Amino acid sequence: MSLSRALTDEIEGERARPDAVTASGAGVPRSRTSRAARAVGTRLSGAWPALLGLAVLVGLWQLVVVLLKVNPTVLPSPARVASQGWMNRSALWQNTLPTIKETLIGIVAALGVSAVLSAAIDLSKPARRVVYPLLVASQSIPVLVIAPLFVIWFGFGLLPKVLVVILVTFFPTTVALLEGFNSTEPEASNLIRSMGGGRFKEFWMLRVPTALPFFFAGLRVAVSFAVMAAIFGEWVGASVGLGVYMELEKNALRTDLVFAAVVVTAALSMVLYGLTFLIQNATMPWYRHSRQIKRIK
Amino acid sequence: MTKSRATPSQFHGGAAIEVIDVSKTFQRRGEHLAVLDRISLEAAAGEFISIIGPSGCGKSTLFNILAGLESADGGKVEVNGAVATGASEHFAYKPQKDLLFPWRRVLDNATLGLEVQGMKKKDARQLVEPLIEKFGLTGFEHCYPYELSGGMRQRVALLRTVVQGRQIVLLDEPFGALDYLTRTDLQLWLSSMWEQFHWTVVLVTHDVPEALLLSDRVYVLGNRPASVCCVLDVDLPRPRGLECIGTPRFAELEEVLLTNLRDPERANRSSSIGSAHLIGDGRVDG
Ligand SMILES: Nc1ncnc2c1ncn2[C@@H]1O[C@H](COP(=O)(O)OP(=O)(O)O)[C@@H](O)[C@H]1O
Ligand SMILES: [Mg+2]
Numbered sequence: 001m002s003l004s005r006a007l008t009d010e011i012e013g014e015r016a017r018p019d020a021v022t023a024s025g026a027g028v029p030r031s032r033t034s035r036a037a038r039a040v041g042t043r044l045s046g047a048w049p050a051l052l053g054l055a056v057l058v059g060l061w062q063l064v065v066v067l068l069k070v071n072p073t074v075l076p077s078p079a080r081v082a083s084q085g086w087m088n089r090s091a092l093w094q095n096t097l098p099t100i101k102e103t104l105i106g107i108v109a110a111l112g113v114s115a116v117l118s119a120a121i122d123l124s125k126p127a128r129r130v131v132y133p134l135l136v137a138s139q140s141i142p143v144l145v146i147a148p149l150f151v152i153w154f155g156f157g158l159l160p161k162v163l164v165v166i167l168v169t170f171f172p173t174t175v176a177l178l179e180g181f182n183s184t185e186p187e188a189s190n191l192i193r194s195m196g197g198g199r200f201k202e203f204w205m206l207r208v209p210t211a212l213p214f215f216f217a218g219l220r221v222a223v224s225f226a227v228m229a230a231i232f233g234e235w236v237g238a239s240v241g242l243g244v245y246m247e248l249e250k251n252a253l254r255t256d257l258v259f260a261a262v263v264v265t266a267a268l269s270m271v272l273y274g275l276t277f278l279i280q281n282a283t284m285p286w287y288r289h290s291r292q293i294k295r296i297k
Numbered sequence: 298m299t300k301s302r303a304t305p306s307q308f309h310g311g312a313a314i315e316v317i318d319v320s321k322t323f324q325r326r327g328e329h330l331a332v333l334d335r336i337s338l339e340a341a342a343g344e345f346i347s348i349i350g351p352s353g354c355g356k357s358t359l360f361n362i363l364a365g366l367e368s369a370d371g372g373k374v375e376v377n378g379a380v381a382t383g384a385s386e387h388f389a390y391k392p393q394k395d396l397l398f399p400w401r402r403v404l405d406n407a408t409l410g411l412e413v414q415g416m417k418k419k420d421a422r423q424l425v426e427p428l429i430e431k432f433g434l435t436g437f438e439h440c441y442p443y444e445l446s447g448g449m450r451q452r453v454a455l456l457r458t459v460v461q462g463r464q465i466v467l468l469d470e471p472f473g474a475l476d477y478l479t480r481t482d483l484q485l486w487l488s489s490m491w492e493q494f495h496w497t498v499v500l501v502t503h504d505v506p507e508a509l510l511l512s513d514r515v516y517v518l519g520n521r522p523a524s525v526c527c528v529l530d531v532d533l534p535r536p537r538g539l540e541c542i543g544t545p546r547f548a549e550l551e552e553v554l555l556t557n558l559r560d561p562e563r564a565n566r567s568s569s570i571g572s573a574h575l576i577g578d579g580r581v582d583g
Binding site: 185187188190191192193194195196197201205206209212284285286287289290 | 361364365366385386388390392393394396398399400409410412413414441442443444461
């Protein structure tokens with residue numbers, strides 16, 4: 001409903017835009033704040049079906065557990081998960097913080113790694129020949145095997161978890177960036193060259209901005225694996241974190257608290273996922289609107 | 298390479314260019330594709346010349362050679378009498394597509410060339426801002442390209458081209474993708490801009506009236522491999538407006554060009570029409 005209104009507004013805006021040589025400020029597009037507000041509204045109203053679906057699922061689950069009198073150690077009811085989780089909120093929170101820290105540090109480091117790797121591969125032929133195959137090979141290392149080795153090499157601290165996160169997340173963003181660089185129009189490269197720009201100017205002023213939409217697509221893939229990777233890193237060997245918490249509560253047969261930790265994990269992933277959209281809209285304000293117009297055309 | 302710092306006065310005037318016997322053959326999967334066959338043409342400083350020819354005959358290839366993006370197999374290019382083959386710094390090139398960068402606002406697209414040349418963004422903006430009004434972009438400086446119509450996009454691309462402060466402007470079918478009315482508007486506008494600034498302009502087009510309306514001289518290229526098959530001096534009085542299109546002289550010149558374009562061979566045989574100068578003959582003036 002509000003989505004369709006937003007779209008018709010775009011069409012009308014387009015039609016109303018004058019193309020007279022004499023247009024002297026009369027047809028300046030509408031304020032950006034109203035646009036932003038509408039965009040947020042669209043996004044929220046778009047989430048309703050998903051929330052409704054989730055509510056139905058949770059309701060069914062509750063119903064089944066209550067009606068069949070399932071043992072809470074086997075499958076706790078959502079209500080029990082919620083209330084027990086709330087009662088143990090401080091322990092949960094204390095174990096969530098380190099996981100957040102590992103995830104964020106890991107993602108940021110992975111971004112650094114993929115920026116350096118993709119730039120090197122894009123800018124230099126030897127790097128393409130040497131690094132690209134290694135990169136692909138790195139993805140065939142089973143995390144299952146390498147994570148315990150990280151613990152042996154680097155101990156029980158922050159580093160091994162961050163490394164697991166990096167290993168799992170740098171690949172999607174690197175590949176996305178490379179694809180993005182390659183999607184640059186050759187004519188646009190020629191334009192920069194005709195202006196006297198060299199390889200590096202072309203890279204900064206053309207290839208990097210061209211790659212941004214690809215990058216964010218890759219980042220979303222990376223982010224959706226990141227929390228899980230951090231938890232796996234903890235599960236292999238740590239003293240705090242959601243991975244440790246789940247393991248302990250599982251051994252204590254507190255399935256309800258395991259589920260509570262899972263809910264926190266899912267929430268973390270979703271927040272991170274949503275953040276990528278916020279960052280994307282902040283860095284590429286031109287992107288969403290130009291795409292909307294294209295879709296209409 | 299010296300970094301050219303453009304000043305507003307540099308937006309005026311231009312340099313003489315001479316293209317002498319430029320040839321080009323592409324190698325494609327072992328096959329040779331001869332595209333340009335000893336092309337020669339010239340423009341004095343501040344002249345507006347057009348190159349017209351069937352599509353696929355090698356017009357864009359010639360521009361790529363001038364702009365230093367492609368190397369010529371033979372011949373040379375001279376700017377103000379000095380050899381400038383493969384040297385891009387004399388030419389401001391506007392390729393066929395407008396190629397506006399979607400992430401740059403209108404003003405920032407216009408300053409692209411200056412920034413590439415190493416000028417600070419602020420200085421570049423100061424240089425470009427006075428021209429915004431002349432290019433009919435007032436009020437749109439801070440719009441993104443997706444907010445513009447086709448005609449405005451072309452004007453931004455033209456602005457980006459001329460502010461580079463280079464001596465010769467190369468325009469590759471700048472209005473090819475526009476509707477008739479917008480195109481005519483922009484042709485008249487470009488004509489008036491040129492009369493103010495007197496850039497040296499080389500325009501590629503396949504629109505006969507466009508070539509006549511704008512140019513001092515028209516070079517007709519034949520089919521691939523292209524060579525210049527006809528040179529036509531356009532002696533229509535300036536400034537030229539819409540009314541110029543209705544004059545008998547315009548119609549005469551139009552017919553000469555069309556005849557040469559449609560059948561270069563036959564036109565060559567009966568070479569006495571109009572002011573067409575056919576390669577090998579002496580120049581016939583109106
Ligand atoms: N880089 C290239 N490699 C091989 N063939 C090319 C290349 N560039 C252009 N051509 C060929 O040269 C011919 C002339 O192209 P072009 O100069 O773009 O023509 P025009 O601009 O006159 O329409 C075309 O047949 C095209 O396929
Ligand atoms: Mg072309």
